[in-house]
Amino acid sequence: HQTHLDTVNYLAKTARPAIVIAASGMCAGGRIVNYLKALIEDKRTDILFVGYQAEGTAGRDIQTYGTRNGYVELEGKRYTINAAVHTISGYSAHAGQEDLLNFVQGMKAKPSEIRIVHGDDDAKMALKQALRELLGEEVGLSIP
Structure with missing residues (x-):
């Protein structure tokens, strides 16, 4: 886990170009939250969702308010969404x-x-x- 946190901090500090692939879940826990907290306020960041984000979750808030320069709460702290937010539908693993x-x-x-x-x-x-x-x-x- 410490190696993961070191990587997140390195990317945030250096602003080197990188593609991070992380399971988003609903952005409610796991490594994605660390990446979001470190990078969501950076205008050079793009966030791409390829899965469904349920209503009432941080993921849905990012999808909804990201295009309006809104904010999201992650682990009790408010983050302004300066990152560009994109969604590709059709890749959900859930049955209709x-x-x-x-x-x-x-x-x-x-x-x-x-x-x-x-x-x-x-x-x-x-x-x-x-x-x-x-x-x-x-x-x-x-x-x-």
Whole structure:
């Protein structure tokens, strides 16, 4: 971990050109947070998201407010987003509603319960309704 922090500090201090590839998650933890804290206020920085960023996360805030010179809170501190922010869609590893419905429909033995735990609230409710129409009342559906 110390080598990682040394690298982050080196990049921030020297401003040498570099491409950093880090799993973003939702920018809520891990190495990406160190890079963001060190580089997000630098106008020479570009941030490229290739995955979904859920509502209410730092990643979504960066996507939403980065183009407006907004700010993001990372680990309790406010950072002005001076970096250019870009998003490429279509690279998400998550299945869409149709894929999930096809998966459940193709199951030989239907589950007795399905818990929908990931996604925006509206998307979760829509999936719950679609599953209800597909499976009927015999399957327990919940959004914890």
